[in-house]
Amino acid sequence: MTLTAAPPRTTPTSAPRPPRRRLRYAGTVAVFLLPSLIPLVLFTLVPMAGSLWVSLHEWNLIEPMRWVGLDNYGEVLADPKTRAAFLHTLTFIAGYLPLVYAGGLGLAMLLNRAMGGRNIFRAIYFLPVITSWVVVALMWKWLLNPASGIVNWALGLLGVEGPGWWTDPTWAMPSIILASAWKDLGFVMIILLAGLQAIPNEYHEAARVDGASAWQRFRRITLPLLSPSTFFVVVISLINGFQVFDQVHVMTGGGPGGATEVVVEQVYRLTFQYGRAGAASALSWLLFAVVLLVTLIQVRVQRRWVNYGY
Amino acid sequence: MASAFPVSKALKYLLVVGGALVMLFPFAWAVITSITPGGSVLASPPDFTPEGANLGAYGKLLEVTPFWRILLNSAWIGAASTILQLVTSAMAAYAFARLPFPGRGALFAVYLATLMVPLQVLIVPLFIEMRTFNLIDTYFAVLAPTIASAFGVFLLRQAIAQVPKEFDEAAVLDGAGHFRIFALIVVPLIRPALATFAIFGFMASWNSYLWPLVIIKSPEFMTLPLGLAELHGRFTTEWNVVMAGSVVSVVPILILYLFAQKHVIASVAQSGLK
Numbered sequence: 009m010t011l012t013a014a015p016p017r018t019t020p021t022s023a024p025r026p027p028r029r030r031l032r033y034a035g036t037v038a039v040f041l042l043p044s045l046i047p048l049v050l051f052t053l054v055p056m057a058g059s060l061w062v063s064l065h066e067w068n069l070i071e072p073m074r075w076v077g078l079d080n081y082g083e084v085l086a087d088p089k090t091r092a093a094f095l096h097t098l099t100f101i102a103g104y105l106p107l108v109y110a111g112g113l114g115l116a117m118l119l120n121r122a123m124g125g126r127n128i129f130r131a132i133y134f135l136p137v138i139t140s141w142v143v144v145a146l147m148w149k150w151l152l153n154p155a156s157g158i159v160n161w162a163l164g165l166l167g168v169e170g171p172g173w174w175t176d177p178t179w180a181m182p183s184i185i186l187a188s189a190w191k192d193l194g195f196v197m198i199i200l201l202a203g204l205q206a207i208p209n210e211y212h213e214a215a216r217v218d219g220a221s222a223w224q225r226f227r228r229i230t231l232p233l234l235s236p237s238t239f240f241v242v243v244i245s246l247i248n249g250f251q252v253f254d255q256v257h258v259m260t261g262g263g264p265g266g267a268t269e270v271v272v273e274q275v276y277r278l279t280f281q282y283g284r285a286g287a288a289s290a291l292s293w294l295l296f297a298v299v300l301l302v303t304l305i306q307v308r309v310q311r312r313w314v315n316y317g318y
Numbered sequence: 319m320a321s322a323f324p325v326s327k328a329l330k331y332l333l334v335v336g337g338a339l340v341m342l343f344p345f346a347w348a349v350i351t352s353i354t355p356g357g358s359v360l361a362s363p364p365d366f367t368p369e370g371a372n373l374g375a376y377g378k379l380l381e382v383t384p385f386w387r388i389l390l391n392s393a394w395i396g397a398a399s400t401i402l403q404l405v406t407s408a409m410a411a412y413a414f415a416r417l418p419f420p421g422r423g424a425l426f427a428v429y430l431a432t433l434m435v436p437l438q439v440l441i442v443p444l445f446i447e448m449r450t451f452n453l454i455d456t457y458f459a460v461l462a463p464t465i466a467s468a469f470g471v472f473l474l475r476q477a478i479a480q481v482p483k484e485f486d487e488a489a490v491l492d493g494a495g496h497f498r499i500f501a502l503i504v505v506p507l508i509r510p511a512l513a514t515f516a517i518f519g520f521m522a523s524w525n526s527y528l529w530p531l532v533i534i535k536s537p538e539f540m541t542l543p544l545g546l547a548e549l550h551g552r553f554t555t556e557w558n559v560v561m562a563g564s565v566v567s568v569v570p571i572l573i574l575y576l577f578a579q580k581h582v583i584a585s586v587a588q589s590g591l592k
Binding site: 033034036037039040041043044045046047048050051052053054055056057058059061062069114115118119123127129130131132133134135136137138139140141142143146147148149150151153155156158161190193194195198199201202240251253254257258272275276279280285288289292293295296299300303 | 327330331333334337338340341342344345347348351359360361362363364405406407409410412413417419425428429432434435436437438439440441442443444445446447462463465466467468471495496497500521524525527528531532542543544546547550557560561564567568571572575579580582583586587588589
């Protein structure tokens with residue numbers, strides 16, 4: 009390319025232009041932006057506004073809407089079923105998160121050091137992550153089948169009488185937690201493994217020279233330096249945990265006797281079974297507010313325990 | 319850390335292999351169950367080498383549901399959703415990274431805000447929107463919410479921002495407009511980010527359950543998760559048929575995964591490092 013006497017052409021980003029070129033520029037921006045913006049408006053922003061609007065009405069999706077102001081919010085907040093749904097959701101999180109984090113961390117630490125076939129193991133652990141929730145839920149529902157499931161058969165070999173799993177109100181949530189942790193273990197492991205590999209080996213070497221025990225090195229070096237990855241796992245798991253639905257809907261449908269009725273299950277039921285679209289929308293916004301609040305708190309609190317910069 | 323206390327290499331391998339078996343066994347058991355003849359599925363003790371193993375459950379699967387069609391639906395909806403998201407997100411990301419316009423920052427903030435709104439908040443009005451336009455039980459309805467992706471715009475904008483501006487400027491001197499810069503310079507340079515996003519997009523579509531559950535009623539428009547859940551609802555105790563369906567629906571994504579495995583894992587690993 010040889011450019012000698014030609015006047016410097018303006019770069020596409022420089023500002024003042026003659027009107028015709030400005031119009032053309034606006035057209036260019038529109039062409040780049042609108043394919044994304046139009047669907048975003050139609051299928052996200054309008055429904056968002058619509059959801060707020062619906063939440064202020066009593067509506068069974070068929071008859072005309074009836075304005076009720078904030079009544080739906082009041083009702084949903086006072087409804088013991090809401091409290092139960094949040095409690096079940098929190099129970100799910102309380103079981104799922106420690107299990108998936110401890111398991112993922114254990115696997116990540118095992119795989120952190122070079123070993124034969126490491127990539128194969130990593131790929132195997134990740135396999136459930138790419139499997140859909142519905143398939144995972146069905147496979148586990150079958151494994152945990154009370155009468156003819158293989159898990160109870162294996163427990164029987166050990167002399168333990170297996171519980172009724174998803175048919176038993178006490179064991180239904182643990183069944184869902186087990187299936188969920190199994191599915192996400194590989195995901196958590198990959199995140200934590202990447203975090204572990206970013207920790208310079210010299211730190212461990214130096215500590216070892218100073219005579220630190222394995223436990224001390226784990227407590228004082230690995231865990232603090234892994235905290236950004238831990239933070240990511242916790243934030244993502246909590247956001248997903250509050251929205252748990254697929255595996256619950258397939259494994260128990262909220263049962264038995266409402267024992268696993270989580271918040272999104274409740275939203276689904278209110279809308280499509282009880283014809284309470286307004287209450288359902290109010291509940292979904294309540295859930296959104298809770299997730300937002302929990303996430304914001306975590307972002308605030310992270311300064312106290314998350315260690316960026318080595 | 320493993321090396322400090324004298325955990326032998328053998329024990330470590332034992333744990334890793336044991337873990338791998340726990341991950342693989344449910345899949346293996348699904349395959350075994352799917353070839354077990356109907357009469358002996360519920361037999362106790364479970365049979366690891368079922369007598370008279372056959373593909374009867376797969377035959378029944380095809381008989382009671384339009385399963386090929388459902389599989390094809392999932393495949394093409396996944397592909398279409400991925401391609402649409404890639405195109406719309408990459409173009410919008412280019413606008414946000416390279417084309418200054420009034421209100422750009424505010425609009426980007428709106429995009430980011432939508433990232434936080436979960437699907438279930440949108441479900442009721444989306445359903446009503448689709449009903450108003452008579453789109454219930456159509457492919458379009460399944461695809462619609464996945465055409466634009468705020469996550470994709472965010473991810474790809476970051477990638478485009480890292481492309482040195484000198485590249486565009488050189489192209490401008492050569493007389494290239496934005497479309498050529500986008501297609502010939504930016505897109506090739508952000509291929510890794512596009513691949514990452516494509517993987518996430520396809521997996522999200524392939525696994526999506528709640529929205530299809532709400533919007534699809536007829537078997538011929540169902541996607542795999544919905545078809546499987548529906549199959550399970552009808553054949554509650556015929557686990558060989560349900561497992562046959564599960565196996566068939568895992569195989570395509572498994573093949574894709576075997577090819578893209580390294581890239582998939584690298585993408586996920588990276589997402590946690592930011």
